[in-house]
Amino acid sequence: MMDKLIFGRYVPADSAIHKMDPRSKLIMVFLFVFVIFLANNVVSYALVAVFTLAIVKLSKVPARFLINGLKPVLILILFTFLLHLFFTKEGELLYKWNVIEIYSGGLRQGIFISLRFAFLIVITSILTLTTTPISLTDGLETLFNPLKKWKLPVHELALMMSISLRFIPTLLEETDKIMKAQAARGTEFSSGPVTSRMKAVVPLLIPLFVSSFKRAEELAVAMESRGYRGGEGRTKFRLLRWERKDTYLVLAICILGILLIVFRT
Amino acid sequence: MGEMGETIVKLEQVVFKYDGQERNAVDHVSFEIFEGEWLAIVGHNGSGKSTLAKLLNGLLFPESGRILVKEKELTEETVWDVRRQIGMVFQNPDNQFVGTTVQDDVAFGLENAGIPREEMITRVGDALHKVNMDQFLNQEPHHLSGGQKQRVAIAGVVALSPSVIILDESTSMLDPKGREEVLETVRMLMEERGVTVISITHDLEEAARADRMIVMNQGSVYKEGTPKDIFLLEEELISLGLDIPFPVKLSSSLREQGIELSQIHLTDEELVNDLCELISKM
Numbered sequence: 001m002m003d004k005l006i007f008g009r010y011v012p013a014d015s016a017i018h019k020m021d022p023r024s025k026l027i028m029v030f031l032f033v034f035v036i037f038l039a040n041n042v043v044s045y046a047l048v049a050v051f052t053l054a055i056v057k058l059s060k061v062p063a064r065f066l067i068n069g070l071k072p073v074l075i076l077i078l079f080t081f082l083l084h085l086f087f088t089k090e091g092e093l094l095y096k097w098n099v100i101e102i103y104s105g106g107l108r109q110g111i112f113i114s115l116r117f118a119f120l121i122v123i124t125s126i127l128t129l130t131t132t133p134i135s136l137t138d139g140l141e142t143l144f145n146p147l148k149k150w151k152l153p154v155h156e157l158a159l160m161m162s163i164s165l166r167f168i169p170t171l172l173e174e175t176d177k178i179m180k181a182q183a184a185r186g187t188e189f190s191s192g193p194v195t196s197r198m199k200a201v202v203p204l205l206i207p208l209f210v211s212s213f214k215r216a217e218e219l220a221v222a223m224e225s226r227g228y229r230g231g232e233g234r235t236k237f238r239l240l241r242w243e244r245k246d247t248y249l250v251l252a253i254c255i256l257g258i259l260l261i262v263f264r265t
Numbered sequence: 266m267g268e269m270g271e272t273i274v275k276l277e278q279v280v281f282k283y284d285g286q287e288r289n290a291v292d293h294v295s296f297e298i299f300e301g302e303w304l305a306i307v308g309h310n311g312s313g314k315s316t317l318a319k320l321l322n323g324l325l326f327p328e329s330g331r332i333l334v335k336e337k338e339l340t341e342e343t344v345w346d347v348r349r350q351i352g353m354v355f356q357n358p359d360n361q362f363v364g365t366t367v368q369d370d371v372a373f374g375l376e377n378a379g380i381p382r383e384e385m386i387t388r389v390g391d392a393l394h395k396v397n398m399d400q401f402l403n404q405e406p407h408h409l410s411g412g413q414k415q416r417v418a419i420a421g422v423v424a425l426s427p428s429v430i431i432l433d434e435s436t437s438m439l440d441p442k443g444r445e446e447v448l449e450t451v452r453m454l455m456e457e458r459g460v461t462v463i464s465i466t467h468d469l470e471e472a473a474r475a476d477r478m479i480v481m482n483q484g485s486v487y488k489e490g491t492p493k494d495i496f497l498l499e500e501e502l503i504s505l506g507l508d509i510p511f512p513v514k515l516s517s518s519l520r521e522q523g524i525e526l527s528q529i530h531l532t533d534e535e536l537v538n539d540l541c542e543l544i545s546k547m
């Protein structure tokens with residue numbers, strides 16, 4: 001169950017998007033979030049759709065992963081769609097029944113906003129589906145590096161993130177072990193009333209916390225013994241490589257932006 | 266096994282006490298460690314072995330007394346150099362694995378030392394080759410066995426080419442196979458690179474194979490000598506809460522029974538050989 005939550009993310013595949021530098025993907029997603037708000041008519045939405053589909057196609061990520069990503073927000077999308085459908089009173093009246101009135105503008109707006117939502121989710125999913133968490137971390141670290149000037153502990157944050165990533169499987173394994181140990185003593189985790197299930201979590205969390213602190217302490221000692229003394233003077237083993245295709249990706253999103261400015265009304 | 270060289274580490278009347286503890290965890294400890302030797306440190310739980318190891322690595326500093334590494338005193342200023350000379354492998358394989366993959370983890374120490382990337386790549390490759398883990402470069406830690414993780418930890422230390430490696434119960438959480446793998450790796454490093462090994466252990470069979478042994482008791486050195494000298498103490502060791510390896514026990518029982526064995530035996534092999542010899546004489 002917990003496996004899927006976190007490991008359901010990265011999907012290894014041999015695609016152009018997979019091989020890109022995490023920085024270019026991060027920049028693309030960042031710009032996309034702004035650019036998509038420029039779309040406001042059929043042509044501009046069609047352009048965004050083409051862009052999104054092209055990225056999906058290039059990433060070679062099976063559609064079911066994207067659909068899985070959309071599922072949790074489906075209700076939200078539906079809700080905003082209905083909200084616009086019923087409460088935007090523009091254009092001509094299409095349908096009327098009692099107090100319910102649907103205008104063409106509302107329908108249009110509902111569809112557009114839902115699409116915007118869906119595109120955003122798809123593009124951000126593509127980022128996490130095609131980039132390993134660790135290279136995302138590396139990408140963020142290099143992109144945020146200039147902020148060190150303003151005392152933002154970029155290196156430390158990145159290290160924290162990479163250590164968390166490293167320990168997630170270990171802690172999940174441990175959770176599993178403790179759960180089994182407690183289940184053997186008669187604790188019910190998966191059935192019974194909600195209150196008793198909540199109570200069952202306590203004997204799970206406490207040993208987990210205790211052991212995490214012990215791990216953290218030992219890890220800190222081991223890191224120090226291996227010569228870790230902050231980011232100063234450190235070299236990096238993992239290298240990010242910006243290639244031509246990365247420039248193309250960033251150019252593509254810029255061009256999309258320009259086209260949207262031209263075609264929007 | 267390595268032959269005894271010059272003194273590489275020297276402890277002089279080292280004292281250490283943890284805050285809030287009444288007794289000294291390490292109490293006026295003095296001894297020397299020689300280049301190229303395998304030194305086993307044994308002792309009951311809480312006898313100060315891990316504290317000693319941390320002192321040697323500058324993770325703790327003595328209250329009084331001195332530690333000399335290659336004749337230079339270990340102080341706040343020299344500690345980073347000393348850590349490059351003395352590498353340490355800890356007990357829990359999970360809690361010393363920093364990287365998200367095997368090669369990242371081995372590179373961690375090199376990154377800290379500011380080694381250029383090109384050199385890092387060759388050093389990581391070499392170190393992993395040494396510990397026979399080079400087919401696992403991109404493996405994530407949770408897919409490795411305990412013994413494999415410890416070998417990666419050793420590679421992380423080896424990549425920095427230290428003169429001394431301290432193993433603080435590094436094999437105690439492993440199964441017999443993993444333990445043998447790790448010890449074999451360390452032994453090979455000793456032979457090929459002449460590193461000095463300090464092995465802290467509860468496994469007296471392992472200690473019996475060392476060049477020299479130190480027995481700790483309540484923070485002090487109780488006895489120092491070759492494994493043969495140490496295991497002659499038998500009863501005393503037991504009263505210190507230590508066990509005795511099976512061949513040593515068997516050999517002394519046989520002697521008690523009046524069987525004429527000339528000496529104590531540290532390994533099964535020695536005992537079997539002597540017994541065979543005895544039988545052939547009868």
Ligand SMILES: Nc1ncnc2c1ncn2[C@@H]1O[C@H](COP(=O)(O)OP(=O)(O)OP(=O)(O)O)[C@@H](O)[C@H]1O
Nearest residue numbers: 283284286290308309310311312313314315316317
């Ligand atoms: N962080 C600490 N804070 C306070 N006291 C400590 C700490 N670590 C160890 N001690 C105490 O110092 C003494 C020596 O501990 P140390 O860990 O060096 O023993 P050890 O020989 O390594 O034992 P073991 O065989 O169990 O690993 C013990 O009495 C222990 O309780």
Ligand SMILES: [Mg+2]
Nearest residue numbers: 314315316434
């Ligand atoms: Mg210890």
